[in-house]
Amino acid sequence: MTGALIEYHTKVVISAKSLEDGSDLSFSVSNVQESTASSVVWPILKSIGSVGVSMGEFMPSVSTSSVVINNSYGSIGFERKFSDLLERYSIINQPILIYVCACAIGEFDSGDYELRWAGVVKKTRERDDDISIDIAGRGIEDRVINTIVSREIFTNAPESSLGLPLPVIIGNAVQVKPIIINDTSESSIEYAYGTNLVDYRCDGISQVYAKAHDGDYVEIDGSSSVSTQLYGNTYASGKSNDTMSNWEIGHRFQIGSEGDIVTAAFMRVYKSAGTAAGVIEIKLYVDDLLQNASSSNWGRAPGTVLGTGRYELSKLSASAGDYEIRVNFDKPVILKPYQNWFISHKLVGDTTGYVKKYYDVAVSENIFIKTTSDSLWTEVTDYKQYWGLLGCHVYDTPPTSISRWAGITIDQNDDLDEMPDISKIDLMLDVGGLNDSSSGAVTGSAYQLIESPQHAVELLTKQFNGSIYTGGQFGSEHSATWPQVNNNTSQYYRKISGKTVGATKLSSFIEQICRASASRLTLHPSATTPIGFWAWGARSEVSDALVDDEIEIISIETLGTETIINAVEFFYSEKLVPLDYITGSATGEFKSYSARIYSGDSSEEHYDLCSRISEISQECFGVRELSSKAQPLIRDEVSARNLMLSVLLRNQFPLKLVTFRVPYQRFKDRKLLDVINISHPRLPAFFGTTPKASPATYDGAEVDLTTGYHLSRAASCRAQIESIRTIWDSENTPQIEIVASLLNNPGDPT
Incomplete structure (x- = not known):
């Protein structure tokens, strides 16, 4: 038990729960009598299996082991053995800590114990006068990190949304598909798109996409309010009026770089005194025949009707004057950018002649007319008439005090009773991920976007205590290189931008973060904060130097070609909005990625460097490619390049x-x-x-x-x-x- 002037004391502290009231208790056992100990330590420890931790590719794995203690009668008091305690206390699934003290012979001090291992008890087994306690190392406290849509959180969620996980979002400009959580009101639909961690909340929407009539997702600007006129001619009073024909009249307008969600339209008419009859039909056409509303294409129809509304003229007041005719379309219409559109109106069934067109004789414009349902459209010049479109207002839903989710709300004008079903709109969002808290607990800056891998790991390992996320297993045993990852002036800089897919365990997402950032998670002896973070970066300082008379070498093993990577190709910058042959980088399973990096691409700046790194390896072992071809947590070129270089530099030769x-x-x-x-x-x-x-x-x-x-x-x-x-x-x-x-x-x- 003793070495040269050194003696070793080993102590095992076993926690227990009372089977009567759940109260806590702990027992300590040691391999020697500790007369100086301030608490009771029974000298009944017989043996311990090896304990420790090993690294996988990115994540550590803890060992299982066993502790054997003396369970004979009288070993812990008069006719008392350790297993007697287990009648009223349970140690199953309770913490167990192993301490070692190395001291000069005869100078033992219980304060010199150092923690070597922290774990939990898995099971016990009695045999003869021994009791064996099987133990497992304390690794990451794994759990599902998503908020799940449930009626407990979202009381008005539709059945189709229940059970769906909200992604955890890290970084900027991440594309997500929102989930409806409240569709009880026709005029206002609420969506959730991401998981908030109470004080750590998503940064909000930066862009909204909606699926247009042709299947394309287009950028949506969104109205500043449901009563704001989107397109058309601004109303002016005191203008002229004249007889309204029963022709269909079309007005052309064009959409710029961002589209809109349109739900309603209006136009101005003049009405003489009396009760009007008939209806005015208003239609919204898309110019999908590519005529660009030009007279050189005379006779072409404006296009496909995407929305229709009807106004009963009998609802107008009997008094004379100009009036606004407003209709809701039968369904919401997505106005696609860089596209010509037409809004048309037609008077149908009027027998009174009271309803007249309202116009400005001082301004002329081109319009399209269709005299009968079978006739062709004709482009003519006429006086300006007054019309407009109303759309949806899209905005971030204000978070609650204990915020478990981030969301958006879509409102439409509710002046009319029958409204189009805006819950049927197919949406995608560009959003910002989780921010730091108001105190800057993770990054040091209030509300700072979480995008560095170590900050993401630190935040995600925090635990919910019923009101906030705090504490957690993230400790202070990190590599000296880890700050380089977070410094955008460092040559080793890299960041994370992406989201979880489906209900995701903490360990799984951390492994994805490490894989995407050339990082590794470590574990160290600690009862509370065992997690450390290692990041590939500048040359590491040597922490110790060993010579031959200090160590006993057991084995030297050279692994096979499975440990070699000398060619790297992967796709990054994932998009949910479908990409075309210009914006996309690939077809098949990687068609949703907009960027690609390849170490063998001779047209890129990194080609010469990558060739120098890998040429000897490829000559000796052949081309060995990185198996993971998709990197959904990388969005920028700098991070992609540094990940590629780290893989090539660390894996040229067999491990x-x-x-x-x-x-x-x-x-x-x-x-x-x-x-x-x-x-x-x-x-x-x-x-x-x-x-x-x-x-x-x-x-x-x-x-x-x-x-x-x-x-x-x-x-x-x-x-x-x-x-x-x-x-x-x-x-x-x-x-x-x-x-x-x-x-x-x-x-x-x-």
């Missing part, structure tokens, strides 16, 4: 792993993914320029080996810790067992 053991006291402070130096004769050390070994030299001269000098050949290798475990021998003396990857890829700054 080489060295497993070794070190005395506990010598290496207890090292952490997962620390970079270290190792000098040992068993490590590869070529030296010189030929496979034939040269005689040993010192200070430029060959050494005489007959004089009794002890010589060994060893190179100093940089390595990164991929697994760190504490193991105990039969006398409960701890050691550290390490698996480290040799950093043998030229050019990799790690």
Whole structure:
């Protein structure tokens, strides 16, 4: 149990819950009697399996192990054994902590214990005079991170929306499809599009898209209010009037760079005194025949009717004067940008002659007329008449105090009873993702957009306490390179922009973030904040240097070509709005991505650099491509380029792993993914320029080996810790067992 002037104490603290009232209790067991301990520590610990953590490609995995304690009668008091406690207390699924103290012989102090491992109890097993406690490491506290549409949160949600997850959105200009959460009012439809984390809220909509009549999603500007006139001629009083024909009259207008959602139209008429009869039909046409409303295409119809409304003239007052005729269309119409449109009106069934056209004799304009239903359209010049269109107002829904979701509201004018069903509009949104809180708890700046990978991980690991998201497992054991990722002037800068898909577990989304940002998540011994963050960046400082008489090398393993990547192609900047052959970068399964990066693209600036990195690897091992072809969490070119370079630089040659053991006291402070130096004769050390070994030299001269000098050949290798475990021998003396990857890829700054 003791080494040279050192003795080791191991203590296990086991938490328990009362089966009567749920109260908390803890038991401590040790491998030796602790007479100086301030609390009761039973000396009944017999053995511990190895405990620790290992890195996967991006995420750590914790070990399972077991603790064996003495369960004989009288071991913890008169005729009392440990398992007697389990009649009234349960330790299943409760925390278990393992501590080690290394001290000079006879100078033990319980305050010198250091936490080596935190986990939970999985099950217990009694056999003879022992009780074995199976334990599992405490990893990420996994959970679904989305808000799910339910009646508890959205009391008016339609059946079709229940159970749908709202995505967690990180970064800017992310495209999402909103979900209806309240359609009880015809004039106002509420949607949710993303998950809010109470004080950490989405940045809001930056662009709205709606599906037009031809299937294209088009940008929608949206009216500033439901009563704002979108297009047409602004009304002026005191103008002229004259007999209104029963011809269909069409007025041309053009849409600019952004479209609109139109639900209603109006026109001005003059009415003589008396009760009018008949109806006025108002129609909205799209110029889908591409005539561009030109007289050179005389005789062509304005196009396809997309909306129709009828106004009963008998509803007008009997008094003489000019009146507004307003109709709602039978369905909402999406006005597509860069397109000619027509609004037409026609008097039908009037037998009184009271209704007349209202116009300005001082202004002329071109109109289209159709004298009968079978005749062709004719373009003529006439006096200006007054008409207009009304549309929908789209805006961010104000968040509630405990905000679980971000949303938008679409309103339409409700002056008329029968309104078109705006809930049928097919929408897409460009939105900003989660912002920091008002106190800047994550980024240091109030309401700062969360877009760096480490800030995203820190925020997502916070936990809801019933009123706010706070605390969480994110600690302070991070690589020195991690701030470089968040610095937009750094050559290693990269950011995240994307969303979850479906109901997503925390661990799954964090892994996606790490994969998209050349980062890795680490775990360290901590009961509360074990999570650390490692980011690929500038050359890492060496945290320790080991020589051959300090370590015992167990094995050296070189893995196969599955660890090599020397060609990178992936697609990024995902869009939900369908792309065409100009805006898209690919077809097939990647057709929704607007950008592509390829290390072998000779037309790009990065080609020469990528070729220098990968040419020897490709010569030795053939072309080994990155298997993940889609990066939905990357939206910008700089992040894509840095991810590509990190993959090429770190994976040129087969992964080489060295497993070794070190005395506990010598290496207890090292952490997962620390970079270290190792000098040992068993490590590869070529030296010189030929496979034939040269005689040993010192200070430029060959050494005489007959004089009794002890010589060994060893190179100093940089390595990164991929697994760190504490193991105990039969006398409960701890050691550290390490698996480290040799950093043998030229050019990799790690």
